[in-house]
Amino acid sequence: DTGVSQDPRHKITKRGQNVTFRCDPISEHNRLYWYRQTLGQGPEFLTYFQNEAQLEKSRLLSDRFSAERPKGSFSTLEIQRTEQGDSAMYLCASSSTSGRGYEQFFGPGTRLTVL
Amino acid sequence: GENVEQHPSTLSVQEGDSAVIKCTYSDSASNYFPWYKQELGKRPQLIIDIRSNVGEKKDQRIAVTLNKTAKHFSLHITETQPEDSAVYFCAASKGLTGGGNKLTFGTGTQLKVEL
Numbered sequence: 719d720t721g722v723s724q725d726p727r728h729k730i731t732k733r734g735q736n737v738t739f740r741c742d743p744i745s746e747h748n749r750l751y752w753y754r755q756t757l758g759q760g761p762e763f764l765t766y767f768q769n770e771a772q773l774e775k776s777r778l779l780s781d782r783f784s785a786e787r788p789k790g791s792f793s794t795l796e797i798q799r800t801e802q803g804d805s806a807m808y809l810c811a812s813s814s815t816s817g818r819g820y821e822q823f824f825g826p827g828t829r830l831t832v833l
Numbered sequence: 834g835e836n837v838e839q840h841p842s843t844l845s846v847q848e849g850d851s852a853v854i855k856c857t858y859s860d861s862a863s864n865y866f867p868w869y870k871q872e873l874g875k876r877p878q879l880i881i882d883i884r885s886n887v888g889e890k891k892d893q894r895i896a897v898t899l900n901k902t903a904k905h906f907s908l909h910i911t912e913t914q915p916e917d918s919a920v921y922f923c924a925a926s927k928g929l930t931g932g933g934n935k936l937t938f939g940t941g942t943q944l945k946v947e948l
Contacts, residue, residue, distance in 0.1 A: 722876075751935065760839075760922045760938030761877065773933055809876070813934065820865050820884075820928055822936065824876040 720744060722825035724810050730831045731800055738796045739828045743812030750793050751822060752785055754778070755807040767793060768815070800832045835860040837925050839939025846913050847947055854942045856923035857905040865928035866899060866906050867936070872919045880921075881908070884928070913946045920944070 723742045731737050743750045748769050753761035764783070765775045769790040779785075782800075787793040797804055807829050811822040836859040846852050858866075867882035883890045883897045883906065890897050894913075899906040910917055920943050924936040 749933065753936075758941070760837075760924070760941050761936070763935045763937065766933050766935055768933065774935065820882060820934060821867070821879055822934070824869075824878070826876045 722810055722812050722823050724808075724825040724828050726828055727826060728829045728831075730833065732833050733800055733802060735800055736796065736798045737800060737830065738794055739808055739810075739830075740792060740794050741810030741812075741825055742792045743810070744814075744823055745791075747812035747814045747823075748790070749813045749815060750787055751811040751813075752793070752795050753809040753811065755809055755827070756805075761809055764795075797830075800830075802832045805830055805832045835863060835925055835937040837923060837937050837939045839923050839942060841942060842940065843943045843945070845945045845947060848913060848915060850913055852908075852910045852913055852917070852944055852946075854908045854921055854923070854944070855905060856907070856925075856939050857903075858925040858937075859904065860925070860927075861901075861904065862927050863925040865926045865934065866897070867924050867926075868897060868908050869922045869924065869938075870919045871922065871941075877922060910944075913944075915946050915948060918944055918946045 725740045751766040752764040755761040767787040782798045807827045809827045810825040813822045839856045864885035869877035871877045896909040920941045923939040
């Protein structure tokens with residue numbers, strides 16, 4: 719499968735624990751995005767990278783959230799001291815700035831449940 | 834920032850009928866408008882997109898229209914089939930001219946095609 723992959727697909731954690739999610743974009747894509755989707759809502763932008771540089775972070779991304787893309791390939795999203803309000807689907811997407819450059823391809827998401 | 838509103842939230846049609854979903858956006862600098870289809874438990878998938886230099890685009894049974902003056906765009910699905918049943922999201926972004934193409938999504942339309 720050459721699409722965007724995410725790991726794990728599901729994560730259940732207790733409030734106050736730290737969690738880390740991984741996203742592997744389509745190999746030639748230099749842009750990588752993180753979105754959060756809650757039930758009945760559209761995805762909300764969290765942050766994006768171009769290569770290894772994090773170029774923008776949403777105000778939704780509190781200090782408990784951190785994202786990295788150390789070598790410009792895969793990315794990780796860490797949530798520290800999780801809260802029940804963090805329960806959501808975390809979606810990763812990737813795109814390329816060459817060619818059409820617009821279409822974002824989404825991964826299957828990581829569903830986080832904070833108890 | 835950008836705000837995208839989407840209507841209706843649910844839409845039920847008979848197989849073979851047409852379906853129309855409407856979105857409005859607030860930022861006149863937005864220039865890229867994709868539509869995503871999300872089936873239950875699956876990733877969002879792009880079905881059609883339109884750029885601000887085009888007023889209409891068609892792909893088989895799916896078409897999108899854009900009115901930049903009024904800042905609204907619509908998805909039209911003709912000859913609906915049961916497999917069209919899903920949640921549809923509109924989105925807007927500034928594409929490659931700024932904002933890194935981060936997408937602002939509408940709240941989604943649950944389309945149900947009944948036999």
